[in-house]
Amino acid sequence: MNVPALDLDAVQAFVRIAELGSFTRAAEAMQTTQAAVSLKLKRLEERLGCRLVERTPRHVQLSARGEAFLDHARELLAANDRALALFATARQRLTIGISDHVAGPELPGLIARMNAQDPHLVIEIRIGSSGDLLQSFDRRELDTVIVRLHAGRDDGECLAQEKFGWFAAPGWQQRAGEPLPLATMAEPCGVRALAGRLLDEAGVPWTEVFVGGGVTAVAAAVTAGLGVAALAPRMLPLGAVDVGRRLALPDLPRLPVLLHTRVVDARPRAALAALAAAYRNAVRG
Structure with missing residues (x-):
């Protein structure tokens, strides 16, 4: 027998009504209107062929069928959330240290460019001296640093040579x-x-x-x-x-601006490439 599936939005409306004891509060929790919540519940009751909620002028009370259905409704919503979580895009974090002599007035625009490249990337930026940032990078406290050439270091990618x-x-x-x-x-x-x-x-x-x-x-x-x-x-x-x-x-x-990074994942690497390109333009400009 081909039986239509339950509407999950309607099931969620029923659970919110049961938990909050109010159509109004359920509507607020779901960021919709009371009329929309009432319609969702009505359609769910029609689908199940029974009344789930007894409405009175002063309060909302579940029917016997509603009490019996509540745990199953919660399990259904939880299973849906678990299924969606398997395909959710994880928010990656990119921790960047930028030398105070490099950061400059362009920094807000550069951060905006990185965010536009990947809005789901969590960007953490620390400002400090090149020496301190390189030490943090070597201790793996930072994923990337953009710094001035530092004594005793000959690694890193040169982004630009800046006039002083x-x-x-x-x-x-x-x-x-x-x-x-x-x-x-x-x-x-x-x-x-x-x-x-x-x-x-x-x-x-x-x-x-x-x-x-x-x-x-x-x-x-x-x-x-x-x-x-x-x-x-x-x-x-x-x-x-x-x-x-x-x-x-x-x-x-002229002092070089150097990029040191251990980032290899495609998403943060692409955002980092956008930042590096923007710094090249800013410094050379």
């Missing part, structure tokens, strides 16, 4: 006879170490006047007129100017 300069606020002037006031990030920042080494080799006396916990803080110190900072142009505060030539400061080399 010596920047200060417009109109800033160094006081005669005083060492160069430098705004830097805290150790173990590789850019900080490079800037200090180049100044020492060139015989330029300098002193730290500001140490920031990130590039944003260093850029703020430059804007405030505290001194000079070694920064990439895309990290600059509005209006900052390169004072390297005017102060006869040593040239800063």
